[in-house]
Amino acid sequence: MSTRPATPARQCLSGWRADERRSARRRRRAPRRRHAGGEILVGARSAEPEPAAHASGGGIAPAGLPPSSYASLQAFKDAAERAYIVQKLRENDWNITQTAKAIDTPRSNLYKKLEQYGISRESDEKTA
Helix, strand or coil: CCCCCCCCHHHCCCCCCCCHHHHHHHHHHHHHHECCCCCEECCCCCCCCCCCCCCCCCCCCCCCCHHHCCHHHHHHHHHHHHHHHHHHHHHCCCCHHHHHHHHCCCCCCCHHHHHHCCCCHHHHHHHC
């Protein structure tokens, strides 16, 4: 038995399951940021607004081809993801760490994508 006196917070959480206690602790420690309107955003990750999607839906595909020219939806998504990663790498001067932070993904996943799509500085700088 613990000799430490129980705090009101411990007493309040004592009947909860372990995952509920962890969740409550995370909510208490969540970063709080003020929005421009004055309300407090709990657990907000970024103050930057998300880019708006094109309402028309009929834009140009990643390789400059219309979306209908791809064999499948997966082929189109792969081409779009590859083009996005190459663009972000160029913006960050091919710095993997900065690019991973910019696209909010772990470096290990970015390395996997580079290998998966065959992206390299030598092959993709020529197409710029």
